[in-house]
Amino acid sequence: MRGDDRRAAPPPGPIRPYEFPAVAEERLSNGMAVRLVSAIGLPVVTAMVVLRAGETAAPVGRGGLAVLAGDGLEGGTTRLSSRELAMALEGIGASYGAMTGWDSTTVAVSCLAEHLPEAMPLVAGMVRSPAFEEAEFDRCRAQRLAAAAQRRMDPASLAADWHARLAYADGGTYARPLGGTESSIGSTEAGDARGFVEARYGPLEAALVIVGDLDSGEALTLAEAHWGDWHREVNPVPEPEAAPRLRSRSAHVVHRPGSVQSRIRVGHMGVSRGVGDYFPLIVLNLVLGGTFSSRLNLGLRERHGFTYGVRSSFAPRRGPGPFAVSTAVANDVTGAAVKEIVREIEAVVEAGPAGEEVESATSYMAGVFPLRLQTTGQIASRIARMIVFGLPEDHYRGYRDRVREVTAAEAAEAARRHIRPDELCTVIVGDADAVAPQLEGLGLGPVTVHEEKA
Amino acid sequence: MITVQEHVLDNGLRVVLAPDATTPVVGVNLWYRVGSRNEAPGRTGFAHIFEHMMFQGSANVPRNGHFHHIERVGGTANATTWFDRTNYYETLPSHHLDLALWLESDRMGWMLPAMTAEKLENQRQVVMNERRERYDNQPYGDWDERIQSLLFPASHPYHHTVIGSMEDIAAATLDDIHAFFAAYYLPNNAVITVCGDCDPGHALDRVERYFGAIPPGPDPPPVPGTARIPFTTGETLRGDVHAAVPLPRVYAAARVPPFTTDAFYPGEVVSHCLGTGRSSRLYDRLVRQRAAKSATCHLVPLTTGAAFFLAVATGFPDTPIDRLEGALVEALDAAGDLTGDEIERAVVGAETRNLRALQRLEWRADLLSMYATHFGDARRLNDDLRRLRSVTVEQVREWARGYLHGGNRAVVRYLPAGPP
Numbered sequence: 001m002r003g004d005d006r007r008a009a010p011p012p013g014p015i016r017p018y019e020f021p022a023v024a025e026e027r028l029s030n031g032m033a034v035r036l037v038s039a040i041g042l043p044v045v046t047a048m049v050v051l052r053a054g055e056t057a058a059p060v061g062r063g064g065l066a067v068l069a070g071d072g073l074e075g076g077t078t079r080l081s082s083r084e085l086a087m088a089l090e091g092i093g094a095s096y097g098a099m100t101g102w103d104s105t106t107v108a109v110s111c112l113a114e115h116l117p118e119a120m121p122l123v124a125g126m127v128r129s130p131a132f133e134e135a136e137f138d139r140c141r142a143q144r145l146a147a148a149a150q151r152r153m154d155p156a157s158l159a160a161d162w163h164a165r166l167a168y169a170d171g172g173t174y175a176r177p178l179g180g181t182e183s184s185i186g187s188t189e190a191g192d193a194r195g196f197v198e199a200r201y202g203p204l205e206a207a208l209v210i211v212g213d214l215d216s217g218e219a220l221t222l223a224e225a226h227w228g229d230w231h232r233e234v235n236p237v238p239e240p241e242a243a244p245r246l247r248s249r250s251a252h253v254v255h256r257p258g259s260v261q262s263r264i265r266v267g268h269m270g271v272s273r274g275v276g277d278y279f280p281l282i283v284l285n286l287v288l289g290g291t292f293s294s295r296l297n298l299g300l301r302e303r304h305g306f307t308y309g310v311r312s313s314f315a316p317r318r319g320p321g322p323f324a325v326s327t328a329v330a331n332d333v334t335g336a337a338v339k340e341i342v343r344e345i346e347a348v349v350e351a352g353p354a355g356e357e358v359e360s361a362t363s364y365m366a367g368v369f370p371l372r373l374q375t376t377g378q379i380a381s382r383i384a385r386m387i388v389f390g391l392p393e394d395h396y397r398g399y400r401d402r403v404r405e406v407t408a409a410e411a412a413e414a415a416r417r418h419i420r421p422d423e424l425c426t427v428i429v430g431d432a433d434a435v436a437p438q439l440e441g442l443g444l445g446p447v448t449v450h451e452e453k454a
Numbered sequence: 455m456i457t458v459q460e461h462v463l464d465n466g467l468r469v470v471l472a473p474d475a476t477t478p479v480v481g482v483n484l485w486y487r488v489g490s491r492n493e494a495p496g497r498t499g500f501a502h503i504f505e506h507m508m509f510q511g512s513a514n515v516p517r518n519g520h521f522h523h524i525e526r527v528g529g530t531a532n533a534t535t536w537f538d539r540t541n542y543y544e545t546l547p548s549h550h551l552d553l554a555l556w557l558e559s560d561r562m563g564w565m566l567p568a569m570t571a572e573k574l575e576n577q578r579q580v581v582m583n584e585r586r587e588r589y590d591n592q593p594y595g596d597w598d599e600r601i602q603s604l605l606f607p608a609s610h611p612y613h614h615t616v617i618g619s620m621e622d623i624a625a626a627t628l629d630d631i632h633a634f635f636a637a638y639y640l641p642n643n644a645v646i647t648v649c650g651d652c653d654p655g656h657a658l659d660r661v662e663r664y665f666g667a668i669p670p671g672p673d674p675p676p677v678p679g680t681a682r683i684p685f686t687t688g689e690t691l692r693g694d695v696h697a698a699v700p701l702p703r704v705y706a707a708a709r710v711p712p713f714t715t716d717a718f719y720p721g722e723v724v725s726h727c728l729g730t731g732r733s734s735r736l737y738d739r740l741v742r743q744r745a746a747k748s749a750t751c752h753l754v755p756l757t758t759g760a761a762f763f764l765a766v767a768t769g770f771p772d773t774p775i776d777r778l779e780g781a782l783v784e785a786l787d788a789a790g791d792l793t794g795d796e797i798e799r800a801v802v803g804a805e806t807r808n809l810r811a812l813q814r815l816e817w818r819a820d821l822l823s824m825y826a827t828h829f830g831d832a833r834r835l836n837d838d839l840r841r842l843r844s845v846t847v848e849q850v851r852e853w854a855r856g857y858l859h860g861g862n863r864a865v866v867r868y869l870p871a872g873p874p
Binding site: 139 | 476477478479513514517518521522523525526527528529530531545546547548549550551552553556560564575576577578579580581582583584586587590591592593651698699700701731732733737738741742744747748768770771798799802803805806807809810812813814815
C-alpha cells in the first residue's frame, strides 16, 4: 500500500461483543457473601477476601491503624510464624499480600488453580487468627515509620499529603495520610491492631471473591470448608467524617531547598463514590486531564513543553475524596504552568466540553474497559469494588452502555456541579526562593510558604 | 501453551502472530533493535528522544494524531526505550486492528516528512522534564547513572543510561533524527507481533498490506564501543553519595552473562532465591531480622556482551551504612550454598508468576517480540516456561560463586545528609 491509499485512517471492521464475566452470588452457612467467576484461559486463580475495614475505621489520632493491622496479617498466625506462612504459600508458587485503603482491607492470594485447596486455609488463617506477635508487629511498625519518612522527601507524596492537609483544612477523615503520621504510627501497639481486627473483621462485613480456572461448585465447597465456621459479630464501619468546603482560593509552597523541579497539585475536596452523576463526571475528567489527548496534557506538555505529563483525577471514596490536577514542571515555568492549569479548569467549567471531546472520551472509556479485565486479579478487584461501594449487581454488565449514553450537556453539568474554580487550593513542592515570587498576581489567593520539618 | 506463527515479509520485517479470542481485544507490538547502546558519543539519550519524536506525526498522521486515533476508539498506546531495543505498542478493540497497523506503518515508512525543528524543541523540553522528574528531583534518582558508570567502563555501550545527560539532550538536532531513522528504523531491523483476537491469515494479510511497501535498508552499523567484557571487576568498585535521601540505601551490582546465553538461566534462579518473595534469603535474613526495611534483587536481561545483577537494600533511619552493606554482601557472598528446597521454591514461584503475567496480552505480545528479536524464535516463549525447571542445584551454586563475589561488584551507598 503506497501513496494516496494511505491518506485516511482505515475504517473499523465489524464490532465484536464483550460481556463482563458472569458472577455467581452465593452465601456460606455463616452468612458470609461469596462471589465466584469461572474465568476461561490460563490455569490460574485469584482468591480475595474483602473486609469492609479500611482506614476510615481507624479512630481519631490512630491514623494508620488499619494499615498496620493489614500488614500484621502477613506476620504470622496462631499456628504458623511469618516465616512458616511464607514457606508454605511460596512453596506452592503462590503470591499473597494484604492491602489497605480508605474503605477496605483486601487479602489476596494468586496461584495455580490446582493449588487453591492448599492456599485457602493459609489465607483463612491470616484473616481469622493473626498472631500479632510482638516482635513481628514491631517490625511492621518500623517499616511503616520508615515509609512515612520516605514520603516526606518524595516530591509527589509530599505534594499529595500537603494538599490533603490543606484542602481538608477544617477537619475530616481525609486530611491525614492514609498510612498515618509518624506520631500516630509510633504510638500504635500490637494490642491496638488485634483490637481493630476483632472489632472490624467479621463474616457479615466481609466477602470472598474467587476468580479463575475453577468449577464454581468446587470453589464454593472450598469456601465453606475454610470460612463457613467463622463467627464474629462486628459493627459496620461508620460513614467517613465529612469536611466542610473551603470557600476561597489559597496557594502554598512547601519549601524544598535545591529542588530543580516543582511538583504541582491544584484541586479541592471532590465527590464520594455514591455521587449520582458518576459517569458524566468521569467522562468530564477524561476530557480535562484523564488521557494523553486531554486538554491539560496537550496544552502543558505538547504545546508548551512545561512537563513530562499532567493528569487530573477524582478519587471517589465512600466519602468525598480529592479532585486534583497533578504535574511536575521546571522551576522557571512554575507560575506559567499553574496559570495554565487554572485557566483550563475555569474553561471547562465555564463552557463545558465539546460534543466531539465527549464522544472521544466515552468511546475511550467503553473501549478500554475490557483491556483492564484480562487477569484474574483485575476481575477480582472490580468485584471487590462493587462490594465495598455497594454498587448494583448489574453495574459492570451495563457499564459500557451507561458510559456511551453520557451527553456533552451532562458532562458540562457535572463540571459545574463538582469543580469549583473559586475554591482551588494550589500546593507546590519546590524551591520557594525560585518559585514563590512567580505565584504573585496569578489570582491564586494568599500565598504561604511552609517548611517541611524533618 | 501459546499458539504462535512466525513469518518474514520480503522487506525483512519479522511478523509474529498469536491468536487468542478470549476477549475482543488485540495487541500490536513492535520492537526495533535499537536502544541506548547504539548511541554515539555526545548523543546519550538520543534513542529515547527519537522515540518521543515517533509520536509527533508522519506523512499521513498529524502531530499527536497517534494518541488521538487510538484513544478515541478505546485503546491505549505507548513506547519505551531500553538498552538494546525500543518498543511501540497499542492495545485496542480488535475490530480496530487496521488502525494500529496503519499508524505504525506510516511512521516506520514515512516519519521524516513530518519532522520539524519546532517539534524537536518541544519534545526536548518534555524529555528534560522527564529527566528532572525521574532522576534529578527524586531521592536516589541517579543510582543507575552511578552503578552503570562504575560497573561498565567508558568503552562499553552500557556505561551510560537510557535517559542520557542534560547536555547531550540539549545537543540533539534534526539532522540526528534523519540519520538515526535511516540507520535503524527499517523493516529489516524490526519485529511486529499481533496478539489476541485476530484471525492469523487475515492479520498477516493486513500487515503485508500496510508494511509491505516499506523498503529495507542496509544492516544497521555495529554497536559503538566494545561489548565484550570480562565478568569480573577485579575488586569491589564503590561510590558513596551524601544526599538528601530519607533512608540509607545500598545498591550492589555484578556483571553476568547475557540474557541470550544458557548461562543466564541459573542466574535467574539465584536471583529469585535471593530476592523474590517473603521466603527469599534477603527478606528472611535482612528484612525479617530488621537489618533492612526492604531488600530485593533482580537480573536485568540485557544482551550486549553482558547483563547485570542488581541488589538493593534500604535501611531504617538509624541503620549504620556499613552494617547495611555488610548484611547485603554477606547474603550475596553466601549464595554459593543455596539449597535444593530454596531452588524448588524459587522455580515454582517463577513459573506461576510467568504464567499469570501471560494473562495480559500486551505483556504476552511484548515477550513474543522480545524472543523474536533476541533469539529469532518467538516460540521460545513456550519453552522458557519450562527452562528454569531444568537448572540444577550445582549450576545455581556455580553461578552464584562465579559472579556474586567481591571481585565482581559495584557498590553505591546513599547516606542521608541534612538539608543543604
